[in-house]
Amino acid sequence: MTNLPISYIKPTVLMTNLPISYIKPTVLMTNLPISYIKPTVLMTNLPIRYIKPTVLMTNLPIRYIIPTELMAVHTISHHLPLCLSFQSYSGQGGGGGGGNGAGDEDYEIPPITPPNHAEPSLLHLMDPESGYLCHSLGAHHNGLLNPYSYQELPALMMSNMLAQEGHLPSSQMPSIQEMTRHDGSHYDLSRHNPHLINMSPRILSHQPMSALSQLNSQVGRSALTHGSPSPPGSKSATPSPSSSTQEEETDSHHKMTGEKRPSSEMMKPKTKPQKKKKKKDPNEPSKPVSAYALFFRDTQAAIKSSNPNATFGDVSKIVASMWDSLGEEAKQGYKRKTEAAKKEYLKALATYRATLVTKNYNDPVETKSIQTNQPSSHMMPPNPPLYSVPPQPSSPYSLGPGGFPLSDMQGYAGATRHALSRTLSQSQMLPSISASPPSSFQISPPLHQQLSMHQNSLLNQPIRMQHGQSQPIISHQMGLQASLHSPPPGQQGFSHLQSEYHKSVGSQSPGAPNPGGRQNHEWESEYCDRECGGNHCSGSMIARDKPLYLT
DNA sequence: TCCATGATTGTTGTA
DNA sequence: TACAACAATCATGGA
Structure with missing residues (x-):
């Protein structure tokens, strides 16, 4: 992961209904919804750090680019803490910056002319707030959990973590929820829309800033491991019956741009061997659940209540992040339970x-x-x-x-x-x-x-x-x-x-x-x-x- | 050390 | 209606 500028996201992709998986993997690492990429950023090669972090929790498909959002050009003051991983901008549109390997071709960024009108059904997605919500995470993260017993941790951690991961103060979390709720009501994001940005809470992974919380650094492991926030096999990357057109589009897009399709490893859903669940004797005592499972069980309810539209994947990621952030003592508490079990x-x-x-x-x-x-x-x-x-x-x-x-x-x-x-x-x-x-x-x-x-x-x-x-x-x-x-x-x-x-x-x-x-x-x-x-x-x-x- | 398995919950599809 | 599959993640145990 190098500091790829936002300009590396192909505008042609932005204009189409291509799923996020067709965007360059290195860009995908940011998990940023396209809709929140400011055209001026694209045009002026502003670093990606200016992308609003508030959308980190959403799963907006690309096609839901909000024109007004695109039109709204906000100036961000440079003294704000950096929120995203791309600190430095290297290269002007297609100028060859950031190339760190095969996937970093240069792109010519044609000007983007945003639509004049937002799709009415999407108006609700317009973000009225103009401020960029970059909060210094490191300031409060580490010391946050200590005063609480681990029984209290899940809810506390969740609220804080959600706020942190979205770089939002807790008071602004409802906006996220509201947004996701809207998403859910208007577009069934995760299940029915193939053009889906697979948003992962593990977003701020490659934050080079030392100020980033331990949580976020840990969160990054997964993203690095998977190489893409839309991991192979995930629903968002799985071709759907309706994706043929999209694939054609993509193909033509690739032809047009000369860009290679994302590696087959990324696109190809991992061929999972059909796992056969053996019938289990109902009388057989069930295995003791792991400490993590206990934690998951304890935590997921709070996560779901705070984020009703969170999918299981989202919840899993959040729980994982929380687990990573969980203090050793708290973990020990769960492990003791597991041992007893x-x-x-x-x-x-x-x-x-x-x-x-x-x-x-x-x-x-x-x-x-x-x-x-x-x-x-x-x-x-x-x-x-x-x-x-x-x-x-x-x-x-x-x-x-x-x-x-x-x-x-x-x-x-x-x-x-x-x-x-x-x-x-x-x-x-x-x-x-x-x-x-x-x-x-x-x-x-x-x-x-x-x-x-x-x-x-x-x-x-x-x-x-x-x-x-x-x-x-x-x-x-x-x-x-x-x-x-x-x-x-x-x-x-x-x-x-x-x-x-x-x-x-x-x-x-x-x-x-x-x-x-x-x-x-x-x-x-x-x-x-x-x-x-x-x-x-x-x-x-x-x-x-x-x-x-x-x- | 790596890999397979199973656990977490909720939804969806199928028998 | 019951059950399997699936999603992301982690722990665990066996090879």
Whole structure:
């Protein structure tokens, strides 16, 4: 990116309905709507910095050049802070300035004769204000966010950021909104108009001024990366059925000017491989959302409310900018949430897979799909999710006993209520599972047992298999010992999960059990004393010949 | 380190 | 009516 003067935008393009993508890429980097380029700038080779920044948030197609705007020639005082990236003007119209590579041909700029009348439907777009809104960004940006807790940040940041990116004071934001609202009502910008300037909030990217905020400098990354604000594959660059005429126009334009079309890389929509969304088991716990996703979720609403016409792309860009500007502490706050969610997810996933294994063992026909790790919706009964996982950032994937639908759990419990108590106490249990039973545990021990069963089936799959075969107790014990010493291949499927879980939860769990699961054993004994009069767990394994698994 | 995947929300199109 | 695709962006995990 060099300092290309505005004169490098071909006036012939301006006069046509060519999409912005046909304008020189280097110019595109500015994301400035053509409509706000003053003809006098074009004529007199004024630097691009004189372009009004207030339109940065809009998506005005080229053809909506406002004559009156074009007619209005404002003089800008040079002491105003520079708003845009082009600080220096190099070269007179077609005079060879700014050329920094293949795309920087010189252009002869014929005089532009603006229409005398604005298109009536476009009159609303006329900007009554004559001032150029260049506010020194660096003056307040960095210190702006600090006083606020990160919970407050999204809204605060958004308002400030919008103001900053548009170089607008907050008080002028409504004008932008109004403008975009008008846009939306008159021209469906993003979806139906192929002649669309793909406006990106990441505009002020190449601001060489050190005074520019960190936000803007960070914002620039994307623009640089993409090489164009109208990235390949974006809707604005995607040829539409109505674009054939436009393409012809463009072709002729290219012929006329000798200009190469923008590189095919820029024009050609990136051939996205058809991504197939695999069917997901509705019972499968959803992955924990990333910190950024949490932030997005928190922020987008405020952005949308302040900028109702913002498309998802706009919102994404804004959120990204805000994320970049987000303080490390705030990010950490989100990351902590993510970490917590991840732990819960691992718990839920372990439980989920355990249920899958159990279920599929009882339904061997479907075991194949389990082993190929391709859970499908038909694998599980059409029950509601066994472990409801509300996507709340604060308490995602709550897995407490209260979180289990009792009916579902009982569906698994049934006759196996006593099944795995001792097995659980003997085997290594997941920390949180074997932690001190929650208060509700005594009310509903089967829940705990059931959960434990799931965990056990996860960690000691061979045991489950032997139980499932209703082997005599002696076999079960042998199987247990064997499994404890040498995990058979069947367990490998979960080994990573187990290790990951321990890594993630392990020592951090407040109720982390001792390896022997003594705690669990205690409550188990207590429960069994009441439940089965001690026959179940008091040493005799006789009671264990009850069905251990669903049969 | 790079790449694929999935997450965010809302709209649109299709089965 | 339900679901998939899509948009821009980032995080994450695996190769």
